[in-house]
Amino acid sequence: MINGEIASAFNRIADLMEISGESGFRVNSYRRAARTIKAHAEDLAVVAAEGRLTTLDGVGKSSAERIVEFVETGTIGALAALQETLPAALPDLLRIQGLGPKKIAVLHSELGIGGVDDLKAAIEAGAVAGLAGFGVQSVKRISEGISFLEKSGGRTPLGIAWPIAVAMAESLRGWPGVTRVEIAGSLRRGAETIGDVDLLCACDEADPVMEAFVSQENVQRVLAKGSTKSSVTVAIGNGRELQVDLRVVPAGSFGAALQYFTGSKEHNVRVRELAVKRNLKLNEYGLFDGDVQIGGETEAEIYESLGLSCFPPEIREDRGEFDVDVTPSLITIDDIRGDLHMHTVASDGKGTIEEMARAAMERGYEYIAITDHSKSSVVAGGLSVERMKQHISDIRAADVRIHGIRILVGCECDILMDGSMDYPDDVLADCDVVVASIHTGMTGAKADPTDRLLRAIDNRYVTIIGHPTGRLINRRPAMDIDMGRVMSAAAASHTAMEINASWRRLDLKDLHVRQAIETGVMLTIDTDSHHMSQFDQMGYGIRTARRGWTTADHVLNTREITDVIDWIGQKRG
DNA sequence: GCCGTTTTCGGCCCGACTGTTTTCAGTCG
16 A cells, blocks of 8 residues: 555655745645545555546646656655755754744755754754844744654644543633633544644633633643634643644634634635635635625534535545535444443453443443453463353353343454464354454564455454554554455455544544445444443544444444344354 | 636635734744
């Protein structure tokens, strides 16, 4: 799969062109093509071979030629040519707040700066202040930007940012004069990682709210403070910081502002283009016909005035939402009837079977599957065949003893290097649910992960492929899997694929979820809980599912227990 | 560079904040 590499190359071209002073429209066209390429599930080498590249959004003749060039040679001449004229690491400076293409061009032409280290040295030496457009304040801001980049370490996982945002929003709601607060931005869209937290607030008087916002105890630095918009950073542990933006808007504009600040940027560009086509103007204050506001108190008003449905935030990515007649009715957490992947003290969990069952009942679940690790997962306390047989009896006994919830017998069985299962078939046959997962040999070329998954799917007792790509967000990349083949095999064999709801994984991710649905694969959304409290992570899995356009029908654990058992039985024959 | 039921040229979303170039460019979202 070369799509990621091509998208990176296109973004690099855009960065370098922008610093070169190239037309912003040309720059944007490369970024748009890069985005399409990155989001395309099918391998671009295949699309190129079949001559379909220009059917992709934002890919024209020129981009298609560059893609073909990459497929054939592994490089793009245009990128190489740009890198001859500008240092390859110069675009890294674009990630520093307060530095844009124009200032970076000055830094390079005047001081020969080629990367972040050069810039730090030049600031240290006092060479930057005094350059055209650089005063004392901007140098200070750039220094802070460098330090923030080092402390933020890029994007923050959803599961870290969400509780912080909820707590800040809750606190804001209690302030005098504040009438409404919502979380917007990529957090509201349920993105797996976020750049910053966007809070939106309606209030009687903005200035005192802004003053209180920047004066909060957990604020590390104030990046900006105005009457409608302020930015601060807050500490999130390990010496790292997260940016939080607050916007204050009039109540009559709240819907327009929520729509605008929820994004995505690409989605908003499309919406505004549609407004322009109708001779209307859309901004964060409302939808306007000339000077007359015709909408903006609610989001629905804006969308409906433009002849659109009020898209759920999770699909506002310009990934086809404008092209369908009917927006699907996406799954909600209330559709979930059970959880089919969790661990107990028998392996590496912290709760007993009974504690997990009671915690599940508190969440209104009708069933759970206990799925402890198999024998090869030694560090995770995987169960030998003998212990597993005892565990099966214990689960059956708990199911009889505990009323109000059905407790299914399961296991999370390792997929071994050759794709065979870690337990013999007779043990798997005694389980109601088998989650099959890869835990070892993810890196290195010893075994092809696609072949391993395909062989696992071929096993009649395997119900669910657990965390299929093995990625850990910000920590470990996904295995290089031919997802098209795996999904086709899963769909054909009545094997479900998991959306692992742990915020560290979110695996399948949104794009793969979409691909699964298009391929006809049954999904499950499971928390992989190792503690009772981790059932709360279901919400992150739901968001990921929604980002992949999932409805309740696509998900096995929205069904009644008898239907779940029937569905599993169809594969076993 | 891409795109098109106002098409093959001429447009491509819009506003806030900051600092510095005293009237606005650069950056950001």
